[in-house]
Amino acid sequence: MADVLYNLLDDDGFLYAVQYIFTKLKTSPLAVNTTYALSLDTTNEWIVLTDNNGATSHVSYSDFGEDNIVEGAQIDGTDLTITNKKLMIPNAAANTRGVVSNADINALISAALEVYQSITYLKVTSYSALPGAYSTTASYAAGAYCFHDNLVYVANTAVSSEAWTPSHWNYVSNLFGTIFLVPNGGTTPNIYDEYAWMPIDTTTTPITYGYDKLGTTEVDLSGYVQKTDIHLLTNTEIGNIVDDAYDAAWSSNNG
Secondary structure, X not given: OOOOOEEEOOHHHHHHHHHHHHHHHHOOOOOOOOOEEEEEEOOOOEEEEEXXXXXXXXXXXXXXXXXXXXXXXXXXXXXXXXXXXXXXXOEOEOOEOOEOOHHHHHHHHHHHOHHHOOOEEEEOOOHHHOOOEOOXXXXXXXXXXXXXXXXXXXXXXXXXXXXXXXXHEEEEEEHHHEEEEEEOOOOOOOOEEEEEEEEEEOOOOOOEEEEEEEEEOOOOXXXXXXXXXXXXXXXXXXXXXXXXXXXXXXXXXOO
């Protein structure tokens, strides 16, 4: 059982709480019906708010005066042009911040997603069998994977210490659109861990890429609330909570 007992309301408890609150507030001194009227005091230059008991409050015209007028605007520290009292926001360009059109946004999104044209799932035998960048000094058995120019290939013949030879490899998928499935020794439905090739450190030049474990279907429920940790509040407990809240609100309202 968890260290904390969670007190919850069921449907009946919630209905009782609402009814009890309304009953409590019906005769409450806090239940006042106040309306307000706005007027102008041109002598003192005030905007006046008066309630139905005659009590008033006001705000000075000066609070809305010249001191609060916006005299300019910037985009990231660069002044925008004001022409004939109109603020001119430019269209965004290569070296200019401003408004970006829907067409430009769509083009940027399309370019960013270009390498993710589709998602491919590729099973490998182990973590060590995840493909790496093709090396001209390495040896590859037929059926081994590698990637070259951000594309995943499988060798159709044995390859040893040679320059990249397209005829020795068959295209499999786009590297950035492939989820690699690595057996984890589990049981159905959790038999694979998922990995993807992605930026690991963006502070380096060039950016450092590597495999990141996306997740596993295994679920750990040890930190979740269990049924035995839940206590349904009784009507008596609900009444006590509302009474305490009412007393605290009334006390603070009357100093």
